[in-house]
Amino acid sequence: MLNISGAKGMEVDWRSIEEKWKNKWLNEGVFEADPQPGKPKIFVTFPFPYVNGRLHVGHGFSATRLDVYARFKRMQGYNVLFPFAWHWTGEPIVGAAERISKGDEKLIKTLKTIDKVPDEEIKKFTDPVYMASYYMRENKKTAIDMGFSVDWRREFHTTSYHPAFSRFVTWQFNRLKKLGYIVKGTHPVVWCPHCQSPTGDHDRLEGEGVSPELYVLVKFKCGEDYLPAATFRPETIFGATNVWVNPEVDYIEALVDGEKWIISKPAMLKLKEQLKKVEVLREVKGKELLGLSCKVPLTNREIPILPASFVDPESGTGIVFSVPAHAPYDWLALRDL
Template sequence: MVSIEEIKNIERKWQKKWEESRVFEANVEKNRRKFFITFPYPYVNGAPHIGHSYTFFRIDSYARFKRLQGYNVLFPQSFHATGEPILGAIERLKEGDETQIETFKLFGASDEEIKKFIENGAEYAARYWMEKWIENFKLAGMSIDWRRTFITAITPIYNRFIEWQYKTLRKKGYVVQGTHPVIWCPKCQSPTGDHDRLKGEGESPIKFYIIKFRLETGEIIPCATLRPETVYGATNIWIKENEVYVKAKVDNEVWILSNYAIIKLKDQLKKIEKIGEVLAKDLVGKLVENPITKEKIPILPANFVDPNIGTGIVMSVPAHAPYDYIGLEDSKKSGDAIVKEFAEKIKIKVIIKSPDYKEIPAKEACEKFEVRNQEEKEKLDIATEEVYKREFHKGVMLVEDFRNVPVSLAKERVIEKLSEINSLSSIWEPSGEVICRCKTRCHVKILENQWFLKYSDKEWKNKVKEAISKMKIYPEEAREQFINTVEWLENKACTRKTG
């Protein structure tokens, strides 16, 4: 029986023969059919892993197949280092980040090499990992012409190509300047694209509406929501227990909100000034006025409130929001007599009728997904998404102002009504948590005079879809994924401070 070591010796023997005889180098032969193939250049902020083999073995097999058919096959390979990933990794090493150190060690870097990464910087690290990739490609028997290898960001001629590309796109009107919301890293002071993120790939800015509830003393309790039409069903306000909130002057009003909300609103071109602090416990039990119904509703504490999202304060609509329904049920069991008393007096108001629900949508969704308390966030998220979608697409309003109006239409009308009575503002949030590669939490910043790739351009989208229709794509089922991506792409920031 042949041993593994004997097999490896055979492998090394022929790999050495291939390299010495330069069998994979493609030179110009005018009378021979030519074929070009490449593996998308990988990012050199670490070594390859088993997942990469899924793609590159298919490509290598196809290159070899085309050689068997008589083609002169050019199969080059290069590497990518533009952006924040490699810079972020080096910064984390400098800060002594154990996770980053262990990651590089798992990739095969020694303590000595890691020390050199810190001393010599990103370019040294990129070249080190490029050599590791080349070593692994050769061990895998990849039939690559290595004479054309380079790293994108540190190769002048490649940078000139990218400059030409952007100048050409600008002439065609596809690179534009404007004011837009972007996912922003406050530490890097730069927009954070997908490849610059440790967490949150694919997340994008979404607009939350701020509804202004008023205390009897005149201060505004601003509640951020994606469903302003449900303000008719608000029964109370939720705040984070034990949180220290901030009083801030916003235009001619005084708002009470989380400290992080102030940072975000400043970055979203709001004129806002901190003037004091308020303890959450001092707000519990106070009454605010609903700007639409004029009802007085109480402020109560809830564990699920996140001071990092929106204003750190939310309105409670227990008939149509599973989190609010469970929060109210938990409050009825509170050890705090004031909270318990208020919770027990609250009457749930159903303001939307949907064919998918019989009585109280949020209650039925919680029962369906067996939600027992506020801590079961995964179940609550699923229940929330289901209720939101069903009511938005199938629901009609039951309130007098918009009776039988579809929820999808009522939303805009309620927004208009709130604007008319000066009870509406807005705040942008990432659609999900985003963490930059420097390990900083990102938020949305509105950038003025920022350069964007105009991916929203319909004419450009149509040209791309036409090009995709002419491509050979294997498997054919993947074609729809390309089309879907073209459809949802919107304007994307294309400049940053570093990288």
């Protein structure tokens, strides 16, 4: 009960006034928008809140601005449609359900202390559909308490569990494809090797803001094999003095789209995830490559393969070409040999 003293000592029960009008709007369908021929109309929408947690102050701030606009346009005589939806798709909900099933103490503590989720409900959160349904119900109560002027008949969520919305998305994609705005192809994405799927920026437990990096592979011919080096600066190839390998690393010889490559094991896995056909032939110790020479592309110059402990098998292909004129570290490594 919130009592604030008004004029002349009168107490105003703001909470009861709020409850009265909130229920009246809801029960009488004040904000339900039906077609009215001849009346100007306007549609407003709010970015669908994700249902892996409760609504926060940011939702309240953004939705209130939209609600003010919707109410203003009604006062101007417009027939305003303000629907509301919930974002179910993506991996955070499935990931959270999996973490709960594994007893993730940090996440469970957050659900209890911040979201105030009862223990009996948390036990059911191992089912991602139940988790999404729970937060959708709770967040709808919050949106109604905020007094947003929504037509709740138009509520939906974004998965195949809502057949109407799912059919709309299918129609939309087919329509855009027919008009030539959508084509099927490939493009770089941030890929989760565990889930075997692309992961959007907000779908990750960590690494938000990370985007795919584009490397150029420069292939150095070494006998029957190629040593491909990943680089951001392919134009520096004319200054290459040697190729670096890590003598302590176990490399592999593999057929990559029909060519014999020597690369690190992590690079082999990355190439497989990029639609390359990779067949491992044998293991090659890094120290086995020392003293051999390889040919620089375009110029056909022969340069030596030298040892470098700084070469990381997790980075690029585990093979690095040295250009001391452009890279101080290469110059220092040559000096320290």
